[in-house]
Amino acid sequence: MTAHPRRFATSKTAVALVALTIALTPVPASAQPQDDTSDAMERYQELGAQAADAEEDLSQAEDELARRQQELDKADAALARANQALQQAQRAEVAFRDEVDTLAAASFRNGRIARWSAILTSDSSQEFLDQMSALGVLASNNAATLNRLSGIRDRANAARASAAQAQQRAGKAEAEAERAVSTLEDRKAKLDEQIAQVRAALDDLSSAEQAELQTVQDTGSYLGPPGAANDALQAALSRRGSEYEWGATGPSEFDCSGLTSWSYAQAGVTIPRTSRQQWGAGKPVSLDALLPGDLLFYDDGTGNPSNIHHVGMYVGEGKMVDAPTEGQLVDVRSMEGDGHLIGARRIVG
DSSP states (O other), rough: OOOOOOOOOOOOHHHHHHHHHHHHOOOOOTSSTTOOOOOOHHHHHHHHHHHHHHHHHHHHHHHHHHHHHHHHHHHHHHHHHHHHHHHHHHHHHHHHHHHHHHHHHHOTTTTTTTHHHHHOOSSSSHHHHHHHHHOOOHHHHHHHHHHHHHHHHHHHHHHHHHHHHHHHHHHHHHHHHHHHHHHHHHHHHHHHHHHHHHHHHHHHHHHHHHHHHHSSSOOOOOOSTTTTHHHHHHHHHHOOOOOOOOOOOOSSSHHHHHHHHHHHTTTTOOOOSSSSTTTTTSEEEEEEGOOOOOOEEEEEEEEEEOOOEEEEEEEEETEEEEEEOOTSSSSETTTTSSSEEEEEEEOOO
């Protein structure tokens, strides 16, 4: 059994994703359609939410692949150690057999060396000692040598079993990593398709609509109680006017969860990277008890946290600051979003 360290090549995926982030980004469910919203704008928002969901799926697949790769690396390392131990045990066994053969030649004459051959083919330490006792050759000057051989053989057998188990674990880890790669590729293809539709929908907007999306609408001041949450809020508000870029974490460009994670980092608080992961941070808070700095989460309308695809930060007065989508800027807007507000989390306090 030979260890073959493996690492699944994701460079092509990484390059493709980097190229994708340069020009393509999904649209979360943050901009609430107004009564006079055009059909093109509504379509743009709808497709944006779908693309944001695909983005989260892709992020999960990337995380899963990273976990599987770590498991594979550990399994390969364990296999290498097991094989090394086996080789050492085998060398010791061969070397010590020569010593026993010398002992046998000196101790037994007249054809009785055949007894030693029978002894050396024993399958266990106990069987070995039993045969030695039965043959009456366990002399005190030979006992230590024979017991050492028993121990060496037992260690060699244990090393063989350990190597076999390590080989099995490595094979399983490799198969799981291969499945993770396949899932990642499928989800990236889905995201590519969704974003292409978003770009087309954005192009269909009127010049006036596109200009409005590229203008900060709310420059007001918002304050929360002193503390880390307010520090994070002020950091987020300071980014108003920043461009949206898929996968960006600041300081000049953001996606939705990139803005919230960056803002809390400025306050000395570390939170997970994606919106679905951030749903598990802090503690849940009722929507009628919100404080500035709380995070607001949006899904696809199913009420399932597994389908969260957007996050914003509450500023007060029924509003949030967020990084909405390609073609829009970081700004303060209604927390109603598209109506699919699933809940809120309080990160500190």
